[in-house]
Amino acid sequence: MEKTDIKSLTLAELTEAIKGLGEPAFRAKQLYEWMHRKMARDYEEMTNISKALKQKLSDNFAYTCLRAVRVQESQIDDTKKFLFALSDGNVIESVFMKYKFGNSVCISSQVGCRMGCKFCASTLDGVERNLLPSEMLDQIYSIARITGEKISRVVVMGSGEPLDNYDNLLKFIKLLTDENGINMSQRNLTVSTCGIVPNILRLAEENLSINLALSLHASNNDKRKELMPIANQYEIHEVLDACKTYFDKTDRQLTFEYSLVSGVNDTEEDAAELSELLKGINAVVNLIPVNPIKERTFKPTDRAGALSFKNKLEKNHINVTIRREMGRDIDGACGQLRRRHLEEE
């Protein structure tokens, strides 16, 4: 029988499990604190837990702790990219970014991805499996331990489609924002999706106050279909309506991600059409020149082109920023480092 993943249990679930082992409930609280506050790497670090109980725990539970197999530091900014090994040998990547207003971690939600976006390296080999709540959490805990830095923001924008791993994502959010754990504010958490409409609507009903980012990348459905297969399933207006519903229900920040691909979605007409499409929606457009991957021929829009695209949107009263490209020198884009690692092996 497979052992229960102890770090994915809520305090209530852990309390039940601990009582089931014939131990008093307060032990659960101690354990939870070791895992989610002190971010212990293993049972050995838990100094107020007896040897006998540690044995019982390792007999009954699996303890998720990621192992950093590679760390790349940017020479341009303070961005660090981590490649972590999971207990089954799969590898995933996460990014640490330093900003003036606090440190941010970008985590993966799946090993690989099945969404098939044309410019993305994460999806080239499809999805291997979903990440467990503990595996999402431990990307943050491991980075906090390794860097010694406080993490104040988390973005679920690494490899994988978070809304394709809905239940684990929800559990992860619960654990990350639990007051008995590291107690991150939901407002400091952003989930990015390619636009799985039913799950955006479901998320809107969860009574959460996390931020939503939609990967839009095109100004009409035909263009979007060329870049993102998910657009064959959900029409662009349907996705935007779901985002509006999310905003209405939660009052949280809405972002539209738009990767600029030279000659594909960055023309004057694209900017005009995009302005029309987003008119009246309370959101910020985040422009980022596409990060080229060697398996595809997409080229990024140059600086001047990005600025002129931005100006055109601004003239049409759209809130827009050009995202700082962090860690471009260290395989910064989704899935690039993992791919390189697998190829080298």
Ligand code: SAH
């Ligand atoms: N599956 C989710 C989150 C992961 S991707 C989503 O689709 O939103 C995080 C963001 O990076 C998305 O906006 C994605 O479209 C974008 N992205 C992926 N590969 C990229 C690349 N090579 N260059 C620029 N942006 C990229």
